[in-house]
Amino acid sequence: MADPSSYRPQPGQVPDSPGVYRFRDEHRRVIYVGKAKSLRQRLANYFQDIAGLHPRTATMVTTAASVEWTVVSTEVEALQLEYSWIKEYDPRFNVKYRDDKSYPSLAVTMNEEYPRVQVMRGPKKKGVRYFGPYAHAWAIRETVDLMLRAFPVRTCSAGVFKRSAQIGRPCLLGYIGKCSAPCVGRVTPEEHRELAEEFCDFMAGRTGTYLSRLEAQMHEAAEEMEYEKAARLRDDIGALRRAMEKNAVVLADATDADLVAVAEDELEAAVQIFHVRGGRVRGQRGWVTDKVEAVDTAGLVEHALQQLYGEEAGEAVPKEVLVPALPEDAPALGQWLAGRRGSQVSLRIPQRGDKKALMETVHRNAQQALALHKTRRAADLTTRSRALEEIAEALGLDSAPLRIECFDISHLQGDDVVASMVVFEDGLARKGEYRRFQIKTFAGQDDVRSMHEVVSRRFRRYLQEKLKTGEWSPGDGAADGADAADAAGGAGQAQDDGRPRRFAYPPQLVVVDGGRPQVAAAQRALDELGIDDVAVCGLAKRLEEVWLPGEDDPVVLPRTSEGLYLLQRVRDEAHRFAIQYQRSKRGRRLKAGPLDEVPGLGETRKQALVKHFGSVKKLRQATIDQICEVPGIGRKTAETVAAALARAVPAAPAVNTATGEIMEEETPAPAGTSSERGTDR
Incomplete structure (x- = not known):
């Protein structure tokens, strides 16, 4: 672990101008890239007392062995250079969004002689028009199937196209009227390209003009008694209207906008983006990221916009970008977006009306995406096993803690003091064994005494159960005056399956919500009762540090640790349950x-x-x-x-x-x- 003072720049070395800086480790690998309006002020923040830094920032500066910087002339240039370096070096301490899945897009290959409509995934290619991304590939195929009646553009692969041209017969779509069959010369390359361009215009939201033209042609055909042509046009219009109905209008005035929402907790964040074109939601995508650096919502938004538009240009960047919080360098980011689009881009927070309502919908999607990500992570057996093993290793336990109990205290300014106990077995919540406590001995804001009381009461019940079964006697080490009455109320009664109702099973690990004082109180309660086979630890909320009894320094688990993630879930569940009871x-x-x-x-x-x-x-x-x-x-x-x-x-x-x-x-x-x-x- 390096001392930041060993590579701190000398006073006056760092210029007071915009620029981009890089932290490197002892092997010269770039571990963090950042930008600043003033390099001098920003870098000075990293070289203050480590105790005053955010834990993630402190980890970064102690991992680094050197820092270097590049001066640029404007903040926009700094933004562009930062994005380029992040893509080039992939620094471990920068926020990196990862797609929660690969989203398909509707693509039209305008770079080919005969443009083709198809489903595409992966990086975008030059000369290809993209629409979406969509949540599911089948949604694209349904839309294309409805539109091919009016826009019979080629959808076949290169192999099928070549074979049809060789044998002189079109494929099935050519026979049923859903392809103009350019492979056999039914249309010229110019006519087929015009069809593809009309298809793109319709998908881009310019629907009114085309539908009006088709309706005029239908009425004209009817007047000239060309009823078959009029019926075909009528069916084409119906197919296009059904395709349009699949995307309801959400914003008036044919607005083109992207809406970005963020849901986050201490360790992870989920980003959701809705792509609105012509007032309709044309695509949706989302990312989940680990918060490897000390970053707030505005910072997450800035990183998301960099990733979203870093490879985009032209109409792929909309006129409006709506966000939940404006980044610190919002004007520079707006200029960067305008440069990508080629015209002005409005970057703002929606305040009222339809746009604010739609932003709330996007935010709900982000919350659900984060919850789903956590659920999938918690439900994976391999992940849970690894989490328990990491906890056992970090705390020095002989075996994995298959049963974990967590305690939390809740009150409102000293009134209605209550406590909660939640139980996790094999990394999963056992809600049927949750318990709630009213603090009896005193009222006030002394969480330490409350924690001592509730842990004592829980394990007195456990000893009382052992007393009833003959596995323990009062002379085995319990403190004098153990409250046997605390086990009243059917504590020793068995259920129909013979399993005791309450407190019969000891945990391998007790977790308390708090730091060193709360851990000491819980350990003292166990010592007074003569219980020495239950481990105790505490999880401090602010810095996510794990405290052990009698230790002067906490155990700091890696922020990517599955063990830390499980302890946080246990702690947060105990907090939720206590708050619910107190309210x-x-x-x-x-x-x-x-x-x-x-x-x-x-x-x-x-x-x-x-x-x-x-x-x-x-x-x-x-x-x-x-x-x-x-x-x-x-x-x-x-x-x-x-x-x-x-x-x-x-x-x-x-x-x-x-x-x-x-x-x-x-x-x-x-x-x-x-x-x-x-x-x-």
């Missing part, structure tokens, strides 16, 4: 309203009252006898409730501070039965 508790408390002021009325009976009557408003209207009908409510309690509600003056609706929702008294209480199942109280 539900807060929501139920807000809905109870005046019942909070009734002395001696606990949470369970409050919920029973609200559930029985449907709302506090209806409960206020009930008689004492009706209140007594609620299970667990005696007459004295009913009188206290009625008196308290009679004194209470209906106030303004309570507001859930987490969601901003107005929680009115009339809001029906949720069915508490299913939501409370699996809760450790």
Whole structure:
């Protein structure tokens, strides 16, 4: 690992002008390429205290062994040179989008004597007109099949074309009228090229003029009593309209635009692009990338535009490019796009109307693409096995942790403190074994004490299960005063298949959401209970570092590690489950309203009252006898409730501070039965 100060440029060496810089490693390989308005200011950011750098940036500068730069005259030149160097050197620390699949395009080979319509994948070729890309090849073939009736352009391969010319007979498409059969001389090369150009114009969105011309020809043929020709033209128009209906109008005024949306998390990002031509969505594509450098949404957009238009020119670059965030050098990027197109390009964020609505649709597609990518990654058995092996190796475990339990604490400014426990077995979530905890011993924002309590309670249950089966006795090392009552509520009961209901199986690894303090608290809880065969680690959210008990420095897993990815999934699931429970508790408390002021009325009976009557408003209207009908409510309690509600003056609706929702008294209480199942109280 190199010290950045060993290759830091001397003061005054770096010019204060636009340029492109390259970091090289000890083997002279380029590992990062960047551009800057001011090389001096940008490079100075890399040579500050490493502790203040983003972890990914710190990794890059400690991997590098030298830096060099090239001065250019404008920011646009810097953008062009950066793109060229990234393509040439393929630096490991630059964001590189990879297609989640190979997208097919509809291609017309205008560079041939007899242009051919076909499905094409891969790099684009000079002299070929492309439309798309499309999500599926069959969508292209359906469109072409409908349009060949009106535009009988050649679709056959070179071999079929040559053989038909040799034998003097066209192929089947020539006989059924879906090919003009230039192979046997039915049309001249000039006439066939004109057909191909009309086909391209129609696909490019210039449909109105051509359809109007066909309708005029149809009416003219009908007036001249050429009914067969009129019927053929009518069928051609119908086929073209059906082809147009496959792409509904999404933007008015025949807009040509590309919409780019980004969905991201800490490690990965998904980009989706919708190609709109003539107001219709003509193609869609998407990429998924690893965030190997410290980059925000604007930076991801800039990299996406570079990759999208780096090899494009002319009409392939639309008049408008709509993005979720403008890159830092948006004016220079706009000039670069204008240079690729040959005319002005508008690069902006849609603010309202149809374009904003369509951008939201593109963003939803990006979110789904990222979720699908993660699902496929998590579902792969080989990947999961590798992730567990990497975790075992990084943490020094004897074997792969087949069962992982993760704990997280959630509260709102010290109120409604709860915890969650999620379970992953063989790298997959076991939602049926998730548990939720209410923190009992204190209230406040002390996550360390809360973590100690919840881990203690979980493993006391485990010891209680072993006590019931005779596998453990109190003298085997548990701390004095272990709360045996914590195992009440059927902890030792078995299900129909003989499997214990709760906490019977210990994990090989306990993961806590937090850093060194939370890890120490969890380890202390296990030590107090005499449990020494369960490993503990913590995943700190900000830097994604793995902390081990008693260690001064964290374990830093490679950002491409499947083990780190699995730990993040476990941690994020525990966080989601804890937040969900905390919000539900807060929501139920807000809905109870005046019942909070009734002395001696606990949470369970409050919920029973609200559930029985449907709302506090209806409960206020009930008689004492009706209140007594609620299970667990005696007459004295009913009188206290009625008196308290009679004194209470209906106030303004309570507001859930987490969601901003107005929680009115009339809001029906949720069915508490299913939501409370699996809760450790």
